Amino acid sequence: MNFPEDFLHYVWQFRSFDYSELQTSAGENLEIIHPGLLNRNAGPDFSHAKIKIGDTLWAGNVEIHLKSSDWLKHNHQNDQSYENVILHVVYEHDAEIKRIDGTLLPVLELKNRIAASLISKYENLFLTLTDFPCVAQIGQVDRLIVDSFLSRTLVARFEEKTLAVNETLSEMKGDWDETFYRFMARNFGFKVNALPFELLAKAVPQNIYAKHKDNPLQIEALVFGAAGFLKDKFTETYPQKLKTEFEFLQKKYRIKPLEASIWKFMRMRPQNFPTIRLAQFAALILKSNHLFSKIIEIKKVADLHTLFDVLPVNDYWKSHYHFKKEAVGVKTQIGKTSVDNILLNTVALFLFAYGKYTDTQFYQSRAIKLLESLPAEDNAITGKFLAAGVQIENAFASQGILQLKKQYCDQKKCLTCGIGIKILKQA
Template sequence: MNEDLLQYVWRMGLFSQSDLQTISGETIQIIKRGHLNTDSGPDFSQSRIRIGEADWVGHVEIHNKASEWYTHGHHLDPAYNNTVLHVVRIYDKPVERLDGSIVPTLEIGDRLFPEVVANFSKLTLSMGWIPCENHLPDIDHFTKTMMMERAVVGRLEKKSEDIIEVFKMCNFDWQSAFYNMLSRNFGFSVNAAAFEMLAKALPLRVIDRHRENLHELEALLFGTAGFLEKDSEDDYSKKLQDEYHYLKKKFTLQQMDVHLWKHMRMRPANFPEIRLAQLASLVHRSSHLFSIVLETKDVKELKKLFSTDVSDYWFEHYRFGAPAKSKHGGNLSEHSAELLLINTVVPFLFSYGKHTGSDHYRQRALELLQVLKAEENNIIDKWKGLKVTPANAYDTQALLHHKKFSCDLKLCLNCPVGNKILQRKIEE
């Protein structure tokens, strides 16, 4: 049997607790089951167990078979010396602490609620898109809300970890870290890695020196990205090439291989050249962008901050030297701007708040998600098919995280919905 299930059974008290006795026949009263330990060491700490007439405070260790105490080397580990109770499904041998003393053992194999075991098996053996898809439509709104609240915070915590790593890489400079992550997210998944490489090859200190001149910014970005290698016949491209040759020598820039950029199966509006032109415009229009983000509370003002005004060339081209059949909107769409807010601004507000100990910024991050539109993608469509309809970006971010880090891993024991399903027949 899965040891995680046994830990869950102990934590939730999902077993018959009448007339409990140790293997040696002493009475057991569970006063406090303790706190689950997610690190190394015994499974539960600060447990309080009455055995016979004595009250014991210490650890509880859970195993499928008692002999696993030795398999896992606990008899040699001083961290287990304060284990006051060994809870097992099957008792197959007595166990000792490092000092040779016997650990009291409780066998619960015949005390498990059969419906919990059966429900857990159904969830873990499910071949559905998510384990609980046949049960989800019947789950109450409160439980689903609890699931979403945990998941959205989990997503922001996960992204915060990534941001802090970038922050450290940028010598603890928030402006540079924001520029790096914003650049990556301008790749909108397909070209994210290439944009990240570009930001590392073209650091913010170089960008800042030419921020006020859009032409020079474009030369830096397009040139370092590798798009100015081929000779071009139009004046715009030639001028960028000339400018880049000078700037490349000035800053000893390392040029990327242009083949790293992807165009296949992509709408022209998402081509990397268009995104680079938009990034150049955004950087050109806003100095110290992260500082402005911290000060801007109104979502409309944030959207304005992420509006762009690209060079005229990009209203008539999607790629260098290849005129479009007709004029098109070369600027960043409202939809794309919202995605940048969701994937860059929100996580940075949360991470900054966490790093500085400010609940204000963490709360702002959550509130911003609640006023941004729900995202649209294949995963969200699947959730909608299960009658889970997101109202905003707060919900979609929660659902995306929950699918990847809970449902796909079948961590139903840690999920409010999974808990509800496991205990359904007991409650009824």
């Protein structure tokens, strides 16, 4: 017996055992009318079950253990919440159990009723040392089953991330635009510089930019100055103007600049230098201040892409990757891959979160459609599922895969995974 109690939960819930001519350990005929509902909280394992024992129909709870004596080990004999257990389902019956009132608890032993092939298949899944348990079987599972469960894991991923959105929204006193601005800023850092961008957003709230939306130089001065890049002496006209503007704005808004040293340049393509990203960030603020308000007004998913097209990045950056360092042929626009990343990780998330918050299905559906329009993510995790035969055609599927790996595969929760259950049923 090399399986946990959860395996018996699966066996009972899906009746994956020989239930012909069932009898209790006392020899009474037993019929399962309804196995009950799985309870993941405290108390008996299944509730609202209907069982016929002899000529009597019982309604109540079912408790499941590997051995009957586990009832005593778990101290259920002193717990009133187990008094309504109508059947004790065990793999091995090794002890007679009585309720608190002294009545004998009916027992169903499954030891000789579970197919050896099912136990073997479960053990192969659960004990595998591969990247995910069903790596050898998932490719043979009907695609409809896989896609259906990925839809579920995708929603779970959105709901999990929505908690962080709601937490920040609360800090922002319900201001969706400012909350979105904080998350988008972090996204602009693309992991390596995510934290500095987040700190920058906190240093200069969006409402400050709004007061200078008609003055590109002041917006750029606020961004680069607060980021800590205007502390040096400059000979070129553009950075010197930025420095002069920021010295005034810094005093006006009492801005405390970040240390430039927190921005990471090492082992990074020049196109992804934080200075270029900051120039693009300033241009996006210029083009679309209070961006989230514009996003929720857009009706077509395709139009969301246009928000990040043709940003008014200052021409200075066409010949610079950094202040004081000239370059040739610098691309100042955000690349398609980066735009897709922002649409995936921030825009889609906020459409879903806003839809949940306002109980508006339209925005949740638009978040899903947006993911369906974006290419699948290419990373180590999605690559392994692709190699195993899973079709991942868009970001909807790749996001579902990432949550599947995190929520089920990494925790070996094959018995509550729709794909794992299907594989076991094929035993």
